[in-house]
Amino acid sequence: MRLGAIAIGLAAIVLATRTTITSSAWVGRVFPGFVLLDNRVIASVGLANWSGTSVPGLYQSQVVAVNGVAVGSAAEAYARVAALAPGTPVRYRLARRGVEREVTVAAERFTLRDWMLLFGAFLLNGAMYLASGLVAWVLRPRAPVVRAFLMVGVAMSLFLLTAMDLYGPASFFRLHVVGETFFPAAVLQFALLFPQTHRFARWRHAGYGLSLAILVLYEAFLYRPSTYSSLLAANMIYLGVVVVVLTARLVWVYWRGGSQLARQRVRVVTLGVLFGLGIPGSIVVISALLGGGVAMNTAAFTPFLFALSVAYAIVQHDLLEIDAMVKRGAYYLVLTGAVGSAYVAAVVVLNLILQAGAVTESPAFPVVFTLAVLLLFNPLRTRLQALVDLVFFGTRYDGPRVLAALGAQLAATLQRDRIGELVRDCVDETIPNTGTRLFVANGGRLAEVGGGATIPPSLARHLGAGRVLTSLDPAELYPAPEAHDAARAAMAALGAEVAVPLRRREEVVGVLTAGPKRSGLFYTAADAEFLRALANSTAIALENASSYEALAELNLRLEDRVRERTAQLQDANRELADAYTELKNAETKLVHSEKMASLGRLVAGVAHEINNPVSFIATSVAPLRRRLAQAAAGAPPEVASMLREAEDIADIMARGAERTVAIVKDLRSFSRLDEASRKLVDLHEGLEVTLRLLEPRWRDRITIHRDYGTLPLVECDPGQVNQVFMNVLANACDAIEGAGNVWIGTRHDGDVVTVTVRDDGHGIAADVLGRIFDPFFTTKDVGGGTGLGLAIAHGIVAAHGGRIEVESAPRAGATFRIVLPTEASAVSLDRAASGNG
Secondary structure, eight states: OOHHHHHHHHOOOOHHHHHHHHHHHHTTOESSSSOOTTSSSSSSSSOSSSSSGGGGTTTTTTTEETTEESSSHHHHHEEEEEEHHHOOOEEEEEEETTEEEEEEEEOOOOOHHHHHIIIIIIHHHHHHHHHHHHHHHHSSOHHHHHHHHHHHHHHHHHHHHHHHTTTOOOTHHHHHHHHHHHHHHHHHHHHHHSSSSSSSGGGTTTHHHHHHHHHHHHHTTTTTHHHHHHHHHHHHHHHHHHHHHHHHHHHHHHHHHHOOOHHHHHHHHHHHHHHIIHHHHHHHHHHHHSSSSSSGGGGGHHHHHHHHHHHHHHOOOOOOHHHHHHHHHHHHHHHHHHHHHHHHHHHHHHIIOOHHHHHSSSSHHHHHHHHHHHHHHHHHHHHHHHHHHHEEEEEEEOHHHHHHHHHHHTTOOOOOOHHHHHHHHHHHHHSSSSSSSEEEEEEEEEEETSOOOOOOOOOOHHTTTTTOOEOOOGGGGGHHHHHHHHHHHHHHTTTTTTTEEEEEEEEEEEEEEEEOOOOOTTOOOHHHHHHHHHHHHHHHHHHHHHHHHHHHHHHHHHHHHHHHHEEOOOOOOHHHHHHHHHHHHHHHHHHHHHHHHHHHHHHHHHHHHHHHHHHHHHHHHHHHHHHHHHHHSSSHHHHHHHHHHHHHHHHHHHHHHHHHHHHHHHHHHHOOOOSSSSSEEEEEHHHOOOOHTTHHHHTTEEEEEEOOOEEEOOOOOOOHHHHHHHHHHHHHHHHOOOOOEEEEEEEETEEEEEEEEOOOSSOOOHHHHTTTTTTTOOOOTTTTTTTTHHHHHHOOOOOOOEEEEEOTTTTEOOOOOEEESOOOSSSSEEEEEEHHO
């Protein structure tokens, strides 16, 4: 395909080069004021300034003689005129349809301007037609309409490029006839395929049969002027009819066709058809009807517009892009017409009404008029643009004003749902449609704002390219028919006719969709431009909202982290405080343990040291009493009296020794230094031992009330439990000022035993009740207590798996309940020694 295009292009370049060189020889030559074909027939070609143009019935006549001398060829006729001076009148004897006549035409010089207007127009249009056909063929090689357009381009290019050589030396006269006869057939083939395939398209090649028949006759009678002129007229009528058919079909498809792409194609080629084929076709038909009496070369100035418009319509499939091009063309056409009309109106007003012809004829008039146009250009352009949008495209809204108002509203909100509401309302009010939706990227998908729909992946892939999609897009815009069907199905499922991507930094951050217009019209390029601008504003607003949400979330996370860190610091501080308290408790318990150990050792030593002499005294009293009794029996009365006093003293010594032995026993029993592990203990015995040790504190002022229940032996550390009893009972005694009572009760309930100690002292205030077990907390005067007694008691009870409870009220005494399990708990005695619970 590409090699074929290159081959055709190279052949055209060679042909154009050759004909350009031969036609350039005309410049500076004196010629008759008209041009001749190789068969001496005056061609229907002329410029307004040529002397032959004003001669009626000149074209398609055969030159028989020049200045009375017969000529046998076109070259001979040119040679006779070339020998004359420009402006010399020349008599020609002409023959047409068997009738001869003489005309006089002044010879003139062929100028460069003449070459540009004649051969330059041929060269321009021939090159444009061929280039348009080749470009379309390269871009869409398999489309039948492109092949038809290529045939149009090749035939027209062949016709025009060989026409540059047609009037001398006519080397390509017969090749020129080929292009001339096949051009109508190519246009007919194209007309059955464009803007959409016609139902009779299968007969699109039938026109080439008629063209071939005309070509055969052409070649046979090429040098028979009368027959040649008839064949030329028939071929021109054929071409004119085909052009009329094409024009009628374009009008029909536009008004009655169902394809939006076909309608858009018709719109984009309308100007090209009017100026590229309409005017030239009219000239050709008129020339044919008048027997070639009208110069047809004027038809060569505009056909390239048709070629360009058709090539664009074939290659471009984006409906909105086509609409934008049509809009620009219509706008510039109306603007040009308005400026031209204003100029003509100014001339008419000044010349006819104000009789100021001198003003319009002045060289300054065009300058003044141009300045006036420049001053009024902006308001004129705005008004004309609004007029074109309203009349041709049905646009009734002011896009910039609507966008400005929406931008102010979007700038005032940072909520995604509110943005979606504003955008939907704006589109629905500006372009009334069946439903506007806004989709935003969320978690790898495009989800609807304020709804549950999502953009299908089949549609999202095509939106990623940034193009505005419509439900009426042709299949040529998609890589495969399946992709086209999937995209249309997705649009239908969303109820959308147009989908506009929201892009930020080359990424799709959302999609704006709108349903079919309520007016029934299709979306225009102005609508697409408005929706694109609105999408850009929406994308910025959504990005701002997303940034705000991210910032708010970041602040929230930061606050959470601050709270978390604060909690961690508080926990760490609490742990440090607990560790410090535990350390202080351990230190206190260690000091206390060492103190108790030292006291135990001291008690043991004292008891040992006291026990020996006391034992000696206790064991010696009985023998002493016997000896005194024996001595008193035989002694005189006065001596016996003294011995009886000695016996009384011995009795006192015996009781003192017994008391001392009991005290030492109680001390050893309380300290239990000889017991380092738990054992089964009688708690009643521990209570009694403790009461005896505290007897100096309660004797003669406090009455002890015992309410002992039946208790099993409890597995515990007797020394530590006795220490608990000591601390609780000592506090009870200290809480009673003067006379009072202490009640001691014991109970067994299941697997626990309870020891209750109640006093009727001054009680404990409510504000300090929760702190009585804190180390170093005391309500006694300085020197009256260390604040460790109850803390140690609490730690010992907790270490045994029990608990200690307290109830008190001011002036109502206090009640302590010591609850211990009957069996040993898993808590170590080391912790009990340290006082930790």
